[in-house]
Amino acid sequence: MMQPSMRNAYLDALGIDRWVPRQEVVPGGDNRDNSAVAAGAPSPVISAELSRLSPPGTTSIPADIDWEPLREMVAGCIACDLCKTRTQTVFGVGNTRADWLIIGEAPGAEEDRQGEPFVGRAGQLLNAMLLAIGLPRDSVFIANVLKCRPPGNRDPRPEEVARCLPFLSAQIALLKPKIMLAVGRIAAQNLLATDAPLARLRGKLHTFGAANTPLVITYHPAYLLRAPADKRKAWEDLKFARATYARVTGGGNA
Numbered sequence: 475m476m477q478p479s480m481r482n483a484y485l486d487a488l489g490i491d492r493w494v495p496r497q498e499v500v501p502g503g504d505n506r507d508n509s510a511v512a513a514g515a516p517s518p519v520i521s522a523e524l525s526r527l528s529p530p531g532t533t534s535i536p537a538d539i540d541w542e543p544l545r546e547m548v549a550g551c552i553a554c555d556l557c558k559t560r561t562q563t564v565f566g567v568g569n570t571r572a573d574w575l576i577i578g579e580a581p582g583a584e585e586d587r588q589g590e591p592f593v594g595r596a597g598q599l600l601n602a603m604l605l606a607i608g609l610p611r612d613s614v615f616i617a618n619v620l621k622c623r624p625p626g627n628r629d630p631r632p633e634e635v636a637r638c639l640p641f642l643s644a645q646i647a648l649l650k651p652k653i654m655l656a657v658g659r660i661a662a663q664n665l666l667a668t669d670a671p672l673a674r675l676r677g678k679l680h681t682f683g684a685a686n687t688p689l690v691i692t693y694h695p696a697y698l699l700r701a702p703a704d705k706r707k708a709w710e711d712l713k714f715a716r717a718t719y720a721r722v723t724g725g726g727n728a
């Protein structure tokens with residue numbers, strides 16, 4: 475568990491007031507029924523629902539794929555033109571038995587170099603945001619909608635998202651998260667199949683898939699670096715996500 479002094483230091487780094495929870499969350503706990511996870515099998519219910527994100531004609535992934543074959547599929551993917559400009563694919567990182575799934579937009583320059591999502595300054599801020607609610611980076615799973623970097627950090631194109639979303643769908647089906655936190659407009663809009671602005675998507679509880687997995691929306695840390703005044707609103711989102719997680723797990727651990 476993170477020491478209170480360390481949490482306070484992260485909250486100070488975020489520039490937000492300290493929050494004293496009624497009940498401490500012990501990070502790294504695993505509250506799921508592990509039987510299905512151990513078998514490595516995606517939930518049929520979630521898999522069926524996720525077909526919405528994987529329409530016919532897009533990247534085809536075996537329904538019973540496991541983590542390593544999926545990782546290899548992503549590494550060798552040439553389904554869209556981003557394969558021509560990437561240094562490497564960025565599959566995702568973290569605990570494959572995590573309750574929390576953090577979903578961002580796409581790799582940036584540093585992520586493309588290192589092969590890991592959310593590194594560099596935005597990654598440091600995301601780590602601080604997660605730690606502020608008691609979640610060390612290695613206790614969650616972090617992935618992006620796109621696995622390859624769009625040149626110049628431009629927005630993903632619809633055809634690129636369509637080709638790549640099946641990979642995220644497979645990751646969700648394997649992980650079976652208890653809660654999902656989408657950071658930024660691109661991730662939120664694609665998960666919710668909407669073009670509503672981020673301001674209308676924040677501050678309310680969404681659900682994802684037939685399993686009704688709770689989905690909370692907040693700002694992308696790269697945006698918060700440019701607009702630090704909104705860190706306070708992001709903190710409200712994080713507290714909301716943490717409270718939601720505690721509710722759905724009966725006050726369980728992260």
Ligand code: SF4
Pocket residue numbers: 533548551552553554555556557563620621622634637638
């Ligand atoms: S962005 Fe996704 S679909 Fe496009 S080449 Fe990379 S892994 Fe494949």
